[in-house]
Amino acid sequence: MDQSGRPAERERETELPNKSVVPISLASVKLACSQCSLHELCLSEGLSKEELAKLDSLVGARRKLRRQQNLYRAGEPFEALYAVRTGFFKTDILLEDGRDQVTGFQMAGEILGMDGIGTEVHSCNAVALEDSEVCVIPFAQLEQLSREIQALQHNFHKVMSRELVRDQGLMMLLGTxxxxxxxxxxxxxxxxxxxxxxxxxxxxxxxxxxxxxxxxxxxxxxxxxxxxxxxxxxxxxxxxxxxxxxxxxxxxxxxxxxxxx
Amino acid sequence: MDQSGRPAERERETELPNKSVVPISLASVKLACSQCSLHELCLSEGLSKEELAKLDSLVGARRKLRRQQNLYRAGEPFEALYAVRTGFFKTDILLEDGRDQVTGFQMAGEILGMDGIGTEVHSCNAVALEDSEVCVIPFAQLEQLSREIQALQHNFHKVMSRELVRDQGLMMLLGTxxxxxxxxxxxxxxxxxxxxxxxxxxxxxxxxxxxxxxxxxxxxxxxxxxxxxxxxxxxxxxxxxxxxxxxxxxxxxxxxxxxxx
DNA sequence: CTGCCGCTTTGATCCATGTCAATACGATAT
DNA sequence: ATATCGTATTGACATGGATCAAAGCGGCAG
Structure with a gap:
């Protein structure tokens, strides 16, 4: 509810400055997929050096979010996927009658935004539950590159499929x-x-x-x-x-x- | 339960012969994607003539299933996706303690089997609820071809994404x-x-x-x-x-x- | 310190759905 | 016809979780 940017409760391990200038040295260094510690979880698993370099150039932008900020909202046009670098997110859906439901919690190395591919519009909200950082992966470029790099294509398909299986597990939980x-x-x-x-x-x-x-x-x-x-x-x-x-x-x-x- | 091939209850509109030889003339004609009436629902939407021809050659095999037959079972190696041509399926999961849950019902034009991509093993059972027919789409070849045909690639991604959104809706239903x-x-x-x-x-x-x-x-x-x-x-x-x-x-x-x- | 606010815990009660059981129904086989 | 089997309906009752309500707790602001 509080969108003011001032966290109501401060988290120990993820302090961010209250204003503009970035004090944490690492945050200003451009860390690419090739050096990212989330290798195995993310899309870059099993790629060659050259392939990783290409993926690096694709995953240019980073985005920082404060606690309670939306990464995207239901109804917004879909343009990119997001790989969680640090922090913690939830996704949720809000029905017209006010009922809502959290559909997932995402942590480092997990991909957000795939709900938007089918309709070009996001179908849920993604909210940072603590100050967080994501890699922005423009989707058109990801498709482009995954036509060139077989391993990347397959990784992406695996990520989506695992998400389907996760959802099945959750249905099981909710249903039985x-x-x-x-x-x-x-x-x-x-x-x-x-x-x-x-x-x-x-x-x-x-x-x-x-x-x-x-x-x-x-x-x-x-x-x-x-x-x-x-x-x-x-x-x-x-x-x-x-x-x-x-x-x-x-x-x-x-x-x-x-x-x- | 009954795997004998003799349906316990006969469905009017989908009579199949009790034995080998195929009496229905259409069934013996090779109908490819290019002539398939399920165009818009399936992977072939928006493909050019030449591209459709390539997809045709990929989607070679058909498979007929009788009521109550499994298309695949949890634990079996994943090799192909299946597009429902005619008939009706359910997918379900069985827990060790005996509890099970139906995770979906699939009809003509819908794709089955995507749960297996992530782990190379199917995570659920797919069962025909009436005598049915599917197109077999070997997955390695689909990835190959979708590296060549952008529209096919995108269609496939859309299908998976829509499945994710469907699952979200089901969670909403089960949860609230x-x-x-x-x-x-x-x-x-x-x-x-x-x-x-x-x-x-x-x-x-x-x-x-x-x-x-x-x-x-x-x-x-x-x-x-x-x-x-x-x-x-x-x-x-x-x-x-x-x-x-x-x-x-x-x-x-x-x-x-x-x-x- | 004091007060406020969001979150959490705990208790008392209610109700939607589960459970158990009997019966009905429709299709098929004998 | 009659028996049988899977499926569906309906009733009586039990219960897990929802609802309503009241404190408790911890962090933060003043």
């Missing part, structure tokens, strides 16, 4: 799982994604509110809160606000495999 | 809608898809059971049945088994826009 199973699945998924980015598998900081988690999982925020409390009572996790420690990941997994009914 | 809204959305979607294929917007035959509808919508079959009965009482539809007549589509739409709460 109870509240606690949903939250367990969510926590395990978060843990796995933090882990694959080199962070601790057992301890992490959630960037989203209980309401956003609930919206994503098809639950009300109170239900999410209760499930957190329950998991804490059971000794599966330790909760302190948005800070989560997984004490018994195996226990959570068991919850998924052996539903109460 | 009540039972009757879900069924209303389902019926309106079916009507729209039949309509765009030249069938009656107001009268159609559902190929799936109440249980399959329920699985797709995240509901139990009893709830689906009750919602059908309720809609009939309200005068929105006339139901006779799987035969549906929409008497008041506007009424159903209103249900969606103005939810009870």
């Amino acid at each position: 799982m109870r509240a606690e199973e949903r939250l367990a699945a969510f926590l395990l998924n978060m843990s796995q994604r933090f882990t694959s980015r080199g962070y601790s598998p057992a301890e992490f900081h959630l960037r989203m509110t209980r309401e956003e988690i609930g919206s994503y999982l098809g639950l009300k925020l109170e239900t999410v809160s209760r499930a957190f409390s329950r998991f804490q009572e059971e000794g599966y996790i330790a909760v302190q606000q948005k800070h989560i420690r997984l004490l018994d990941a195996a226990g959570l997994k068991k919850l998924l495999k052996h539903p109460p009914r | 809608m009540r039972a009757e809204e879900r069924l209303a959305a389902f019926l309106l979607n079916m009507s729209q898809r039949f309509t765009s294929r030249g069938y009656s917007p107001a009268e159609f035959h559902l190929r799936m059971t109440r249980e399959e509808i329920g699985s797709y919508l995240g509901l139990k079959l009893e709830t689906v049945s009750r919602a059908f009965s309720r809609f009939q009482e309200e005068g929105y539809i006339a139901v006779q088994q799987k035969h549906i007549r929409l008497l008041d589509a506007a009424g159903l739409k209103k249900l969606l826009k103005h939810p009870p709460r």
Whole structure:
């Protein structure tokens, strides 16, 4: 809601200056795909040196976003994909009657914007949940280049396909799982994604509110809160606000495999 | 379950011979993309004559499936996409604990199999709900050709993107809608898809059971049945088994826009 | 410090949908 | 016809999660 650019709650690890000039030295250096640490997650996996150079020239612009800023909004013309470099995003859809739903959370190395390809218009909103940075990938040029570079083409197709499979998993969750199973699945998924980015598998900081988690999982925020409390009572996790420690990941997994009914 | 090839219930409009030899004359004629009536829905939209010819040579094989036969199964290696020529399919996922969910219904002109691109393995099952026929599109060759034909490349990207958007809509449905809204959305979607294929917007035959509808919508079959009965009482539809007549589509739409709460 | 604001937790109650069970229906086989 | 089988409808009841409401907590501004 707050679009003022002044974060209501400051995040420790992602401080940005309040005004124009960039103080963090790294941010001013032009870092291209060829040097990007997100290699394997992103579109550049398996490309040769020369191919990477071409991709570098395509992925020119960067864009910084403050917490709560929109990367794009539903209805805006689609022009580019975005690769998350740093930070954390959510995508959501708003119905006319006011109901809305979070359709995903995206972190470093993940691609945003593919919803717009089919209609040339974005179908959802993408919002930074903390100060973030993305690589802008003009889509026409990506198609152009992926006609030249087979590996790039295939990477892109893989990214889209994996997104389809992710969505199937989410449908499964929304269609068949109870509240606690949903939250367990969510926590395990978060843990796995933090882990694959080199962070601790057992301890992490959630960037989203209980309401956003609930919206994503098809639950009300109170239900999410209760499930957190329950998991804490059971000794599966330790909760302190948005800070989560997984004490018994195996226990959570068991919850998924052996539903109460 | 019945893989015997003998349909348990025969569908009127899609009779196939019980044994080998093909009696229907058309079926033996090689119909290529260039003559296919599904043009606009499929990958061939907007291609030049020469380009269509190339696509024709790629989409060589056809495959016929009887009711209840699998087009592919979760876990099988991914090799090709399939374009539905005639008939009706469902895709579903089965969890280890026995729970399963229908993730989609596909009709003529729609593409199946994209879930397998990312991992080289199919992530769901595709089952014919009536005797059906698909075009087999070997994926490696499709990538090859879409590097040569820009329009084909773009069509393919659009198809995948639209699938992502469809999934978002389904998440919205599963995450925020009540039972009757879900069924209303389902019926309106079916009507729209039949309509765009030249069938009656107001009268159609559902190929799936109440249980399959329920699985797709995240509901139990009893709830689906009750919602059908309720809609009939309200005068929105006339139901006779799987035969549906929409008497008041506007009424159903209103249900969606103005939810009870 | 004090007050405000957004977020979270917790409790009490309600209701939509799930569950369980009986019956009906339509198609096919005998 | 009669039996059978899968599917669909309907009723009675149970329950998980939503709703409504009240504190609690932590960060920030003044």
